[in-house]
Amino acid sequence: MTSHISLLTATDARSHVHLIIGSNPLAAARCGQSLSAGASPILIAPETSELYYALQKRVDDGEVKWIRDVFRDEHLTTLGREEIGHVVDAVFVTSGPREPLSAHISTLCKRNRIPVNVIDAPHLCSFSLLSTHVDGPLQVGITTNGRGCKLASRIRREVAASLPPNLGSACLRLGDVRRKIQEEDHLLHMALADGDDMDVDDSVDQSASFNRLVTEADVDAVKNRRMRWLGQICEYWPLKRLAAITDEDVANILKSYDDLNSSSSSSSPPSSNNSNNNSNNYAAGTQKRGRIILAGSGPGHPDLLTRATHKAIRSADLVLADKLVPSGVLDLIPRRTPVHIARKFPGNADAAQAELEEMAIAGAREGKVVLRLKQGDPYIYGRGGEEVERFRSHGLGLGDKGAVPVVVLPGVTSALSAPLFAGIPPTQRDVADQVLICTGTGKKGKPPAPPEFVPSRTVVFLMALHRIAGLVEELTEHLETEKSGDENGNANANETPRRVLWPRSTPCAVIERASCPDQRVIRTTLDRVVEAVEQEGSRPPGLLVVGRACEFLNKPEKGRAWSVEDGFRGLDLGLEGLEGLDLGGA
Incomplete structure (x- = not known):
């Protein structure tokens, strides 16, 4: 069974004129909705009508203009705003589909391209109203496209209840x-x-x-x-x-x-007064001994944390998190614990990295347990090695008696887990017998050396989607620095063999927000992946998987350049009854 979906829009109705036809409680509700949106409602009902009391009050207070007459066709083109030729902006019919007038008004409005809504008659409507949660400028609307307003209202309440206040x-x-x-x-x-x-x-x-x-x-x-x-x-x-x-x-x-x-004038932010002192300060001190824990948060889903990292999250005195650590993981941090999220906006990555390192060093020297929380695994393109080296240069983690210890905890890397959640086995007999993990972006944004094509290889590119066009070009075309030779990589005399290029028909997949509720997988080929990413937009963080393994469990549909799969359902373990268990307390 198939059903249509609507084009959901947000209409600025300020100064619009809305016709509300009827005198019942629904007419009163429609007038209230129009007023809330800044429109001017005009009520059409015979003078002999008994108005619902809330509607009568709005009329008495001057909020609603009442045309004491039966509906006439000319009302649609004479009661509106002057700047649009007196055509009304929208019509709300509250009498229901059984009234012959409802169908007549609907036909007339559609003929004149006037938006019309008829209660309980989706086939007569050109638009419908959503069940809406309003919090200041924030509006969240739910529609079931005529399948049940009560259900839409229930879903709206559930969604609104899940949102934080304010x-x-x-x-x-x-x-x-x-x-x-x-x-x-x-x-x-x-x-x-x-x-x-x-x-x-x-x-x-x-x-x-x-x-x-x-x-x-x-x-x-x-x-x-x-x-x-x-x-x-x-x-x-x-x-x-x-x-x-x-x-x-x-x-x-x-x-x-x-x-x-x-x-930008220096490689790192100004250091604190104690930043140049090494760990010998601790030998004579009596304060609490601090430590730095460098931990990986996994690909996204909080259930994929290691128990060690979860314990560190619950016990840390200060959490310094990368910006890509997902909210589901950050929500596990007790409210009492200060959290600083890296200010790694484009152009500030190095300064933000140095800022976090300085904060970690200062916090540990104050006797705090500092959790440096990174996405994925700290040592898989997470700059974890650089951070440990920096801490060591400040006398931390050396293992001496007075030193501040540095502990590194592993995390589930998205390089191997994201393909799994997308239904891609990176290794598969007779398809792929090797996996290569690469970065799509080198230091200071320079392109790294592209890997050559091996038919039995699956390559996972991290940090690549922001320069996907350049990466595809590097994989499928020879670089200017590469020597000439034939297309199979055979070199001429005294020449180094050329790199074997990737066929543009090679299957690939873009996997974004792996294991998060809004996970998305775009399945395509190298020759169409740039177009797909440009058209579908970006949902970082993401990675690119290239190789025949991408199609082993997901055969492409003929005639489609790419397919898009939304949502994550990879951890449905049937353990819904465990949500209320005490996992350590806040």
């Missing part, structure tokens, strides 16, 4: 920040040109360039760093933290550009 206030504050950034940096035209005006169209994911690198030569991108960071705050911060955003947080967001300018 989320509407957060929308107001963040909206103010966005306007201030635009005013100060003159970003309106650049945002439109670069696809970064993210609040205009809520129906699509981020543009493919959402997380692209910012280079020194990219002047426009440098100018709009704060706007990009604001977009990433909205994308990555847990909803609970967004809902609790304060004026101080807003000030810090606006101040970030100044921080960026000041940090």
Whole structure:
């Protein structure tokens, strides 16, 4: 059984004229909805009608204009706004589908392209009203497309109950920040040109360039760093933290550009007074001995945490988290524990990394247990080795009697778990006998050396989607630095064999937000993956899997350039009754 879906829109109805036909309680409700949206409702009902008491009160108070007459066809084209030729903006019929007048009004409205809604008659409607939760500027609407308004209302209540309080206030504050950034940096035209005006169209994911690198030569991108960071705050911060955003947080967001300018002159933020002291300070001290725990949070789903990392989350005095650590994991942090999320917006990655390292060192020297929480596994493109090296250079983790210990806990890497959740076995007999994990982006944004094509190899590229076009070109075409030879890689005399290129027909898959509720898989081939990512948008973090294994369990449909699969259902263990168990307390 198939059913249609509606094009959901948000209409700015301020100054619109709505005709409400009827005198019953529903007519009163429709008048109230019109007024709430800033429209001017006009009631059409005979003078002999007995108005519902709430409706009568609105008429008496002057909120609703009552045309004491039966409906006439000319009402549609004479009672509206002057600037649109007196045509009304919408019509609400509250008398139901059995009344002959309902079908007549519907036909007339559709003929004149006037939006019309008839109660309990989806076939007579050109639009329907959603069951809506309203919190300030935030509106959440649910529709079942005529399958049941009571069910829609129930779903709406469930969704609203799951949202943190004060989320509407957060929308107001963040909206103010966005306007201030635009005013100060003159970003309106650049945002439109670069696809970064993210609040205009809520129906699509981020543009493919959402997380692209910012280079020194990219002047426009440098100018709009704060706007990009604001977009990433909205994308990555847990909803609970967004809902609790304060004026101080807003000030810090606006101040970030100044921080960026000041940090660009040096490799790291200014150190604290004690940052140059090594761990010998602890030998003579009596304060609590601190430590740094560097832990991987896994691909996304909190159930994929190791028990060691979960214990560290519950017991840490300070949590320093990467921006990509998902909200489901951050929600496990006790409310009493301070949390700092990395300010890694494009162009500020190195400064943000140094800032977290300084905070970890300072916290440990104060005797705190500092949890440095990273996505995936710390040592698989997580810069974990760099951080341990930095801590060692400050005398931490050396194993001496007075040293602050550094502990590294593994995490489930998305490089191996994401393909599993997408139904891709990276190794499969007679298909793929080797797996190669690569980065799609080298240090300072430089492209790494592309791997050559091996038919039995599955390659997983991390940090690649923001430069997917460049990566595909590097895999399928020879670089300028590569010597000439034949297409099979055979070299001429005294020449090094050329790299074997990847066929453009090679199957591949883009996997985004693996194991999170909004996981998405795009299945396609190398020759169409750039177009697919550009058209479908970006939902970071994501990775690219390339190789024949991508099609082993997921045969492509003929005639389709790519397919998209939304949602995650990979941990349905039938353990729904365990949610209430005490897993350690907050």
